[in-house]
Amino acid sequence: MKQDLRFSRYASNLEDISFTYNGEKCTAKAGDNLATAVLAAGAIATRITTIFADERAPYCMMGSCFECLMIVNGIPNCQTCMIEVKNGMIVESGFGKRKLDLEVAS
Amino acid sequence: MKFCQLDTVVIGGGIVGLSTAIGLLQAGLEVTILDGADSDLRASHGNFGLIWLQGKGAQYGAYAKWTSKAVNLWPEFAKLLNEETGVDVSLRQQGGYELFTDEGEFSRFANELSDQQKILGADFEYEIMNGSSMRKKFPKIGPGLVGATFSPHCGDVNPLKLLTAMRIYFSKLGGRLISEFKVSHLLPFADEFIIKSPNNSQIIANRVVLCAGLGTTELGKQLGFKTEVHSQRGQLLITEKILPTLPFTSSTLRQVDEGGIQVGGTNEVVQYDDRETVKITAKLAHHAVTIFPSLKDVKIIRSWAALRVQTPDGYPVYAKSPLHKNAFLITCHSGVTLAAVHTDCLASWILDKNNAPDLGGLDETRFAL
Ligand SMILES: Cc1cc2nc3c(=O)[nH]c(=O)nc-3n(C[C@H](O)[C@H](O)[C@H](O)COP(=O)(O)OP(=O)(O)OC[C@H]3O[C@@H](n4cnc5c(N)ncnc54)[C@H](O)[C@@H]3O)c2cc1C
Ligand code: FES
Numbered sequence: 001m002k003q004d005l006r007f008s009r010y011a012s013n014l015e016d017i018s019f020t021y022n023g024e025k026c027t028a029k030a031g032d033n034l035a036t037a038v039l040a041a042g043a044i045a046t047r048i049t050t051i052f053a054d055e056r057a058p059y060c061m062m063g064s065c066f067e068c069l070m071i072v073n074g075i076p077n078c079q080t081c082m083i084e085v086k087n088g089m090i091v092e093s094g095f096g097k098r099k100l101d102l103e104v105a106s
Numbered sequence: 107m108k109f110c111q112l113d114t115v116v117i118g119g120g121i122v123g124l125s126t127a128i129g130l131l132q133a134g135l136e137v138t139i140l141d142g143a144d145s146d147l148r149a150s151h152g153n154f155g156l157i158w159l160q161g162k163g164a165q166y167g168a169y170a171k172w173t174s175k176a177v178n179l180w181p182e183f184a185k186l187l188n189e190e191t192g193v194d195v196s197l198r199q200q201g202g203y204e205l206f207t208d209e210g211e212f213s214r215f216a217n218e219l220s221d222q223q224k225i226l227g228a229d230f231e232y233e234i235m236n237g238s239s240m241r242k243k244f245p246k247i248g249p250g251l252v253g254a255t256f257s258p259h260c261g262d263v264n265p266l267k268l269l270t271a272m273r274i275y276f277s278k279l280g281g282r283l284i285s286e287f288k289v290s291h292l293l294p295f296a297d298e299f300i301i302k303s304p305n306n307s308q309i310i311a312n313r314v315v316l317c318a319g320l321g322t323t324e325l326g327k328q329l330g331f332k333t334e335v336h337s338q339r340g341q342l343l344i345t346e347k348i349l350p351t352l353p354f355t356s357s358t359l360r361q362v363d364e365g366g367i368q369v370g371g372t373n374e375v376v377q378y379d380d381r382e383t384v385k386i387t388a389k390l391a392h393h394a395v396t397i398f399p400s401l402k403d404v405k406i407i408r409s410w411a412a413l414r415v416q417t418p419d420g421y422p423v424y425a426k427s428p429l430h431k432n433a434f435l436i437t438c439h440s441g442v443t444l445a446a447v448h449t450d451c452l453a454s455w456i457l458d459k460n461n462a463p464d465l466g467g468l469d470e471t472r473f474a475l
Contacts, residue, residue, distance in 0.1 A: 050347045077346040097365045102351045102398050105245030
């Protein structure tokens with residue numbers, strides 16, 4: 001994915017990190033915030049809302065608005081602004097309500 | 107100083123005030139609601155949304171019958187609100203469970219339902235199930251459930267949509283809501299009432315109906331009422347939104363129409379403190395995973411607490427002032443459940459119509475010394 005020009009990084013000698021977002025390989029620096037890393041990687045909408053299916057992206061960056069929900073390593077509805085990016089992370093955009101089965105015996 | 111002359115004034119714009127006011131508007135009165143400050147403790151903004159009959163009034167016939175009447179009126183009431191306001195309050199009334207993780211509580215409640223059955227007769231159906239038959243029916247329930255009761259009369263609504271719908275319907279019927287009007291003084295004057303707030307606004311009303319939740323005691327005293335209410339804190343959790351999956355509604359665990367699973371049902375006597383505590387929220391989470399172990403990975407996105415409005419014996423009060431004609435006091439614990447019957451019946455009681463319900467067992471003479 002193309003780096004987004006909305007972000008420019010201060011010179012950094014931190015370690016390079018790679019992760020995937022919706023299957024595409026992206027890079028970041030160690031210690032980067034995951035929501036920022038995804039935005040810096042060029043993403044625009046990072047989830048759709050559960051009820052009206054509107055497009056949304058990280059907004060408050062401090063854990064209160066829940067706009068930054070994505071699927072991280074298979075776990076839905078993760079608040080990515082509260083997570084640090086790690087090497088090999090598999091990140092997908094949020095897609096609405098979580099699936100869970102409370103009815104049928106497993 | 108501002109003066110304003112009004113016919114009927116309802117003090118308190120929560121669910122109880124709104125349902126009473128809507129009934130009075132339907133009866134053709136001119137109604138104004140004076141509602142206090144946004145910082146007030148408001149049960150109507152933080153409750154669990156159950157329409158519940160199980161256990162209600164098991165030891166008090168008048169309350170059991172009144173609640174039974176309310177649950178029977180709900181389908182029609184929800185339909186009316188939807189038609190009049192376009193707001194679907196998401197009533198689901200396919201029955202509900204009480205879930206028990208303690209043997210003693212389970213058998214006590216089962217006995218209460220048998221008492222309630224004696225009062226209500228054919229108007230009350232229920233079932234008692236042990237843990238293993240529940241697990242047979244709902245295989246994802248965990249081993250910690252010792253038993254459950256079920257009653258087909260119970261259900262739930264989205265309580266915030268209910269509040270919205272009632273506000274819209276109230277305005278549509280011509281009602282006027284004045285918010286941020288905290289009544290401090292209620293002075294009977296001849297056959298009227300002078301209503302004052304600290305910022306000196308004054309209203310003169312022909313009729314006052316007190317529905318002020320936790321503000322009821324203070325205002326009631328000024329008109330000679332004896333009812334004293336106290337607060338009881340309830341704490342709640344809600345999870346991330348999930349596709350419909352919870353197979354039933356229960357009094358402690360229910361999936362709201364928007365997807366979150368709400369966990370609640372705690373009771374604490376505290377003064378006017380509506381903050382949640384880690385101890386109780388942890389207990390709620392523990393209850394949820396005891397019932398459905400697969401909830402353990404589900405995220406809790408919010409927790410909150412709200413204060414119930416409780417009378418000394420827990421039953422509602424519908425009182426006419428012993429001193430002043432045209433002054434009324436209404437307060438109750440399950441204002442969501444009772445909203446349907448309040449809208450339907452209280453106006454005829456206030457106006458002394460022939461078809462008024464008999465609320466003798468629920469007046470305040472039971473608190474007299
Ligand atoms: C945690 C919890 C869960 C609950 N779950 C359920 C449930 O599942 N089912 C059910 O049926 N019920 C439930 N309840 C109870 C239900 O929420 C209440 O019975 C109902 O909301 C009470 O409504 P109310 O209008 O009497 O009080 P409130 O909602 O408290 O409204 C009182 C209003 O009066 C106003 N007021 C107070 N003093 C003054 C004054 N001096 N001047 C002007 N205005 C004033 C306040 O501003 C407020 O708006 C629950 C309650 C809680 C706290
Ligand atoms: S961006 Fe607001 S919670 Fe993450």
